[in-house]
Structure formats: structure tokens, C-alpha cells
Amino acid sequence: MEIEFRDIGDHKVIQVSGEVDLYNVSELKKALFSITDGRHFSVIVDMKNVNYMDSSGIGALVAGQKKMRAHNGRFALMNIHEDVLNILKLATLDKFFKIYDTEDEIL
Amino acid sequence: MSDKTGNRRRNGTDQGKKTAGKEGRPGVKFGIRLKFSLAIMSLVVFIILSMTLFFIWRESNILEMQILEIVEREIVHLANTAQQSIGVDELSIIAAINDLKKIDYLKYAFVLDKDEAVVQYFDRREKRALAQPLDDGVDRNLKTRAQSDDIKILTGRDPGDQRGRIYDFSRTVLNKFDKRKIGTVVIGLSDIIIRNEIANILKIIIPISLLFLLIAIIGSVVMASITIRPVRALSRGAEIIGKGNLDYRIEINTSDELGQLAREFNQMTAQIKEAKEKEIESRIMEEQIEMAKEIQEGLNPTTFYQKRGIQIKGYTKAARGVGGDYFDYIDIDDNKVGALISDVAGKGVPASLVMVMIRTVFTSYISRKEVDCAGVVRNINESLNADFALDKFATLFFMIYDRSSEDLTFSNAGHGPLFCYRASMKSCTITKLDGVPIGIQEDSEYRQARVKLYPGDMVILFTDGVTEMRNEQGEEYGVQRLNKLVVDNNHLNAEEFVQLLVNDLEAFRGKEPPHDDTTILVLKRTS
Numbered sequence: 001m002e003i004e005f006r007d008i009g010d011h012k013v014i015q016v017s018g019e020v021d022l023y024n025v026s027e028l029k030k031a032l033f034s035i036t037d038g039r040h041f042s043v044i045v046d047m048k049n050v051n052y053m054d055s056s057g058i059g060a061l062v063a064g065q066k067k068m069r070a071h072n073g074r075f076a077l078m079n080i081h082e083d084v085l086n087i088l089k090l091a092t093l094d095k096f097f098k099i100y101d102t103e104d105e106i107l
Numbered sequence: 108m109s110d111k112t113g114n115r116r117r118n119g120t121d122q123g124k125k126t127a128g129k130e131g132r133p134g135v136k137f138g139i140r141l142k143f144s145l146a147i148m149s150l151v152v153f154i155i156l157s158m159t160l161f162f163i164w165r166e167s168n169i170l171e172m173q174i175l176e177i178v179e180r181e182i183v184h185l186a187n188t189a190q191q192s193i194g195v196d197e198l199s200i201i202a203a204i205n206d207l208k209k210i211d212y213l214k215y216a217f218v219l220d221k222d223e224a225v226v227q228y229f230d231r232r233e234k235r236a237l238a239q240p241l242d243d244g245v246d247r248n249l250k251t252r253a254q255s256d257d258i259k260i261l262t263g264r265d266p267g268d269q270r271g272r273i274y275d276f277s278r279t280v281l282n283k284f285d286k287r288k289i290g291t292v293v294i295g296l297s298d299i300i301i302r303n304e305i306a307n308i309l310k311i312i313i314p315i316s317l318l319f320l321l322i323a324i325i326g327s328v329v330m331a332s333i334t335i336r337p338v339r340a341l342s343r344g345a346e347i348i349g350k351g352n353l354d355y356r357i358e359i360n361t362s363d364e365l366g367q368l369a370r371e372f373n374q375m376t377a378q379i380k381e382a383k384e385k386e387i388e389s390r391i392m393e394e395q396i397e398m399a400k401e402i403q404e405g406l407n408p409t410t411f412y413q414k415r416g417i418q419i420k421g422y423t424k425a426a427r428g429v430g431g432d433y434f435d436y437i438d439i440d441d442n443k444v445g446a447l448i449s450d451v452a453g454k455g456v457p458a459s460l461v462m463v464m465i466r467t468v469f470t471s472y473i474s475r476k477e478v479d480c481a482g483v484v485r486n487i488n489e490s491l492n493a494d495f496a497l498d499k500f501a502t503l504f505f506m507i508y509d510r511s512s513e514d515l516t517f518s519n520a521g522h523g524p525l526f527c528y529r530a531s532m533k534s535c536t537i538t539k540l541d542g543v544p545i546g547i548q549e550d551s552e553y554r555q556a557r558v559k560l561y562p563g564d565m566v567i568l569f570t571d572g573v574t575e576m577r578n579e580q581g582e583e584y585g586v587q588r589l590n591k592l593v594v595d596n597n598h599l600n601a602e603e604f605v606q607l608l609v610n611d612l613e614a615f616r617g618k619e620p621p622h623d624d625t626t627i628l629v630l631k632r633t634s
Contacts, residue, residue, distance in 0.1 A: 022454055029498060054623075055452035055571075056498075062452075062547055063498035090571075091502055091521035092541050096548070 003031045008106055012040040013078075017049035020057035029060045036067040036075070043068055044106065048079035058093065065097060076100055140328075140335045147327035152320060159316045163308065170304050175274065178296045179258055181207060182276045185292045186256070189218050189280045193226060193290045200227045207294065214265070214273055214295035217241055221288050223249055230295075232267060241293070247277045253288045256281050265297060272298045337365040341372065348372075353380035396428040396456070403429050403459055406466055411602045412436055412444070415510060416562070416634040418601035419446055422609055423626040430624030431458025431501070432570050433466055437473050442510040445473055445483075448628045449503040449545075450522065450570040458624075461499050464491055465545070480505050480518035480555040484542070488520065492549040500546035504568055508560060508630065515566065518555045520545050523571075525556075526586075528593045530563025535590050565604070565631040567593060572623035576612050579619045584612060601631040 001018035012035050020028055035043055045061065047053075061077065068075035076098040080088070088094045100106055185203055192199040200218050207216040208229040215230035223240045235241065245263060252259065258278045265271035274296040282289050337359045344357035353376055359369035404423075412419035421434040431451030439445050449465050451458040468490045472483050484505055506517035506525075517525055521544030524537045538558060543551045560566070567589070576584040589608070596607055605627055612625065 025453075055450070056454070059452040059498035059500060062500055063496075066497050090523055092519075092543050093521060093547065095541075096543055 001027060003027065005031075005035070008044070008103060011042040011044050011106055013044045013046050015046040015048070019052040020050060020060070021052070021054045022056045025056045025060050028057065029063065032060060032064040033067065036064050036071070036073070038071040038073070040073065042074040042076070044076045044078050044100070046078045047081065047084060050084060051081050053084045053087065055087075055091075058087065058091070061097065062093075074098070076106075078103065078106070138335075139338060140331050143331040143335055144328045147331060148324055151323035151327060155316055155319050155323065159312055162312060163305070166308050167301070167305050170308075171301050174296070174301055174304075175260070178213075178274070178276055178294060181210075181213075182258060182278050182292055182294050185216065185218065185294065186278045186280050189226075189290050189292050190283060193218070193220060193280065197227070203227075204229055212297050212300035214267075214297045215243075215293070216295070217291075217293040219249075219291040219293065221290055223291060226290065245275050247275065247291075247293070249277065249279070249291050252279050254286075255279060268297070268299065270302075274298065337361060337369070341365065341369060344369075344372065348376050353383065393428075399429050399456070399459065400425065403462070406463070407434055408436060414438075414444070416632055417444055417508060417510070418631045418633055419444070419629070420601040420605045421448075421626070421628040422605050423624070424621075425459075425624045426454055426572070426621045429456055429459035430454060431462045432572070432624040432626035433462045434568070434626055434628040435466065435469065436628070436630075437470075439473065439478060439507065443507050444510075445478070445505065445507045446568070446628055446630055447503065447505045448522065448568040448570065448626060449501050450572075450624070450626070451501040452499060452544075454624060457496075457499070461495065461501060461546075464494060465501060465503070478507070480507055480516045481553045484518040484520050484545075484553045485551070488545045488551050488553070489549060492546055495546035500544045502544045506566070506568075506630070508632070513559055513561070514557050515560045516555050516557045518542060518553050520551075520553060521547075522568075525558065526567050526569075526589075527558070527560075528565040528567070528597055530561060530565075530597065533594065533597070535593055560632045562632050562634050563597070565593065565597065565601070565629060567604075568628040568630075570624060570626040572621065572625035573608075573612065573627060575623060576616055576625065577619055577622060578615050579617050584615055588615070600633070601629040604631075605629050 001016065001020055001024045003017075004015045006013050006015065014031060014035060016028060032043075032045075043064065045064070065075045078100040079102070080099060085094065085099075088097065185207065188199055188203040192203075204216055204218065204227045207213055215228065215232060217228040217230070217235075218226045219241055220226050224238050225235055225241050226237070228235055228237075228241075230243075232243070235243075245261060247259065247261065256279050258276055261275040261277070262272050263275060265273045276294045276296065278292050279288055280290040280292060281287065340357055340359055344355060347355045356373050356376070357369045359366050403425075407421060407423050419436045421436070423430070423432050423434060425432070431454060433449045433451075434447060436444060436446040447469060449462065451461040451465070465487060468487050469483070472478065472486050484503060487503065501520075502522035503520040504517065504522035504525075506515055508515050515525075517540065519525075519540045519542040521542060524539040526535060526537055528535050538556060540554065540556045542553050569589070574584055574586055574589065578584075588611075592608060592611055593604075596604060599607060608627055
């Protein structure tokens, strides 16, 4: 799994690549926690290159959402792979997250 | 608990000692010190012996040359005397012979005339007649040497001494003026003088050599001991450490290879100790997880529920150790029976703790008389939301079957649809109902749905560990396989079907280890 940060306008984007599972989720969690501490108004997770994510990975996203909500900030997902979206749908979490299909929707 | 581990640890060390004692250390027959000493000793002995022999040989040669030179001077002197005195002054020749006679290592001396007849002589071998040709068996070739006054030296056996040799010096005496031969002088030298001198030299050299040898032997043993000491320290250290004392450190502080070896050895011992401690720790941890697993398995009902037309059977197995899956069923009142399945995100100990939290809240709410599905799920979510770690959530499915109304009511917190075999249709139906998992947001709203359940109908609840079970080719078990298994085996009772599904999953998985906790809950209406 690889993690990169970039900015689109006022949004902090965290780009995740590879599979996210129990064994590397702590990396994602650490990265997410480093930008959801209230310094940024909006955090977006770009999941274009994530083709697999297990429940612990989703847990990390939930944690990011909760933290941003606590700071009255915004948290969103972007470019979600269909398989990952299905997992979110199965757990009825697709409604819990704000999900963008493309970068254009953000601006 | 601590006693148990303590005992085991002690047993471990005892066992270690026993094995070490049993195998023993093969005795050192020819120690490295002995070998080393012998090597140095033989080298030193070789050098000293060679030097001694060379010294003796050289001294002997010098000595021999010196003595021969002396005798050569004597014969030159005698020749000169003979030159002046043959046929003129017999007394001078006698005096000269007598002078030579005083030198006791000269065997004989002759002055011969031009026809090799003896003019004057002395001979310690035997008496000779004067004026008679000399015939003592030494081939001096005097006839052919008439024109030369070179000194000829011959060596031959000493008839009077077994080991002795005689150096025979002969010189032709020529007339001063016309260089014609006027006679011959002969001196015989016994080598006893040389041998005696060599024996004298040996008397000095041998004790000195022996002294040096002694010093060399002692020196080599001492040197070997000093050089070998670190090796012995290493060997002893290795033995002690090998017997299990991992706190032992080899004390060699030299900066050579042995010192380096000792340092690396010490480092290795420290690492082994660390690894062993870690192993003990992880073994204790594993034991504790094993105990926790037993406790957790006890939290799930193991009995086969069969009451008034309803059968319920569940099964759960953690991928490793403890897990986050949970199922339960309970009689709410005479008519109603509730059943729940839940899957905590993640695996292992953290998930198992959340699972226990869910169970605690569930069992306390379910004991109230008036319960409805959505209410139970909402209450669980509200109670636990604040206590969950940020990244923890759980899916949960709860249903209540009411025998009086034949209705099955269910609520879903992100777990999945209701999967149900319908006897009348001989196929499975899927009933979806939205609901956010537990622990996502405090104010989640949960709804409940109601379906009829007829005799022969069977509800199958499962966690994603079942459908996502992978085989060695990486394929997933999937809903299709489950669907077919249910349709083909709808005649089985709940317990038999759970067992069949478990067996089928195990067969499908083969040698591939399970990736997730697996939980099944089957509710069947028989009548």
C-alpha cells in the first residue's frame, strides 16, 4: 500500500494505492489521523487505485469521517472501485460517506 | 494462570539441562595447546639441531684446516732442513726429526734420499731399517713427482687405531741450484688431534644446545598457553552457553580475530536470549489467547434449539485465536424467540472485545419483556457508540420469530439482506433492508421488516467469512454455492444443515487458511 498527499483547491487529498487490509491498515490510519486533526477543512480520500479493502480498512475511513465531523470539517471519498463500493453498500455505509465520482465534482 | 506458566518455564529449563547433560561434550583428547606446543617445539628443536650440526661441521672444518696448515708448515720446514743437510749435515736432520717426534699427534716422519732410502725417521707404527727404501704401504708415487716440490696429502687407515685416519704429507726435496731431486720428506699426522678437538667442542656445544632446547620447550608451552587461553575461554564459554546459561559472557578484550569472534559470540548469545524471551512471551500470549478463545466460544450458545416447531443452530470459528463474530438466540416469551448475528470490523483481540461489549448490551436489552427488533438494534447502537474506538464498527442482524402470528421480524445494521429458503418455491429469497452498522453514528435510525415464515422455510444468516472463504486457487465460496447447497439439502434439520455447510466450507478451503472469522446461524420452521 502506498499513500500520497496532494491539494485540490482548499481540499486535502490523500491518495491511497494498493490493497488495504488488517496488516497494513495502521499505516492508513496514521496517515488519515495526521490530516484530520482540525488543520484542514476538507479531507478527500482518493481510492482510484484501491481494488480491495477489508472491514478494518473501512473502519479507518469511518474513523477519519468521525474525526472530521468532530472538527466540523468535511470528509469524502473519491473514485471508488466498484468492489469496494459494493462492500460499502452491503454495510449500508455508502450513505454514511460523501462520495465523489470524479475530481471535477469537487471544484 | 501465572503458576501454570511458571511451571512450564521451569520444565523448559530442566529439559534443556537434561538434553545437554545427556549428549555431553565429547572429551578433548589432544588439546589444541598440546598440538600447538608440539608444533612450536618440533620447529625449535629442528632449528637448534640444524644450527648445532652446522656449527659442529664448520668448526671441524676450520680446525682440520688449521691443523693441516700447521703440518704443512712443519713439512716445509723439514724439507728446507733436508735440502740443506742431505748428504752434508746428518745431525741437523736428526735434530729436525727429533723436534717432530716431540709432537705426539704426528705418527711418523721420514727423510728419504733420492732413491727413497730412509736417511732419518721416527715411526710410532713400527721400526724401520735405515738406508733401506721405505715400504710402509702408502702409495705416494714418489717416482713420478721428481720435478715438483708440491705437498701431496694422502689419507689412509691408521693401523694402530680402529677409528683413526692418518694424513700422509709428502714433499720432494729439490736441489737449490739445478732443481734435481735430492730426496723426499714424509710426515704422518694422526687425526686423533682433530677428533679430540671436535669432542672438546661438542662438550661445550651440546650442553648449550640442550639448555636452549629446554628454554625453547618451556617457552613454547608458555607461548602456546598464552595464545590458546582465549580459545579455551571461547570453548568454555560456548559450553556454558550451550548448556543454557544465556547470561554468560565470554571475556576476551583483545583486538585480534579471537576478540572479534568472542564479541560476535556474545552478541549472538544476547540475541538468542532475546529471541528466547520473546518466544516465551509469545507462548504465554498464545496460551492466554487460547484461554480467551475457550471463554469466547462459551459465550455463543452451543445447544441445538428445538422448541415447538422452531429449530435454531449456530456455529462460529475465529480465523485465528479469538474473533469478532457473535451469534446468539434466546426465548423472549412463550411465543417469541430472538436470534442475532454480528460481525465486528477487523479480527483478533480488539474485535473480540467489541464482540463482548455487543453481547453484554444485547443480553441486557433482550431480557426486557417488551422488545421490538428495531428498538434492540437502536439501543445497542446508542449504548455502544460512545464506547467504540474511532475505527471500530460492527454489522448486526437481529430477528424475532413470533409463533402466534407466524411472522419473522428483522432489523439490519449494515449486515446484509435476509437470506431465506422458501419451501413453497423450492428456492431462496433475499429481502433487503437498509441500516447503518453499529458504532458509525449515534443517532442512526433503524427500521424493521416483517415476513411470513411457513413450515419448511429456513433462514440462513452468516458473516462474510462464509461467502468470502477462499480456496487455493483464490476463488470465493460465494452466495451461489451457498444457495445451491440450501436448495439441494432443504430436507435437513437446522443442526444437520449447519454441519453440512461447515464441512462443505472446509472441503472448499482445502489447505488455504481461513482469512476471516466464520459464523453461521440457521433458523428453520419445521411445523
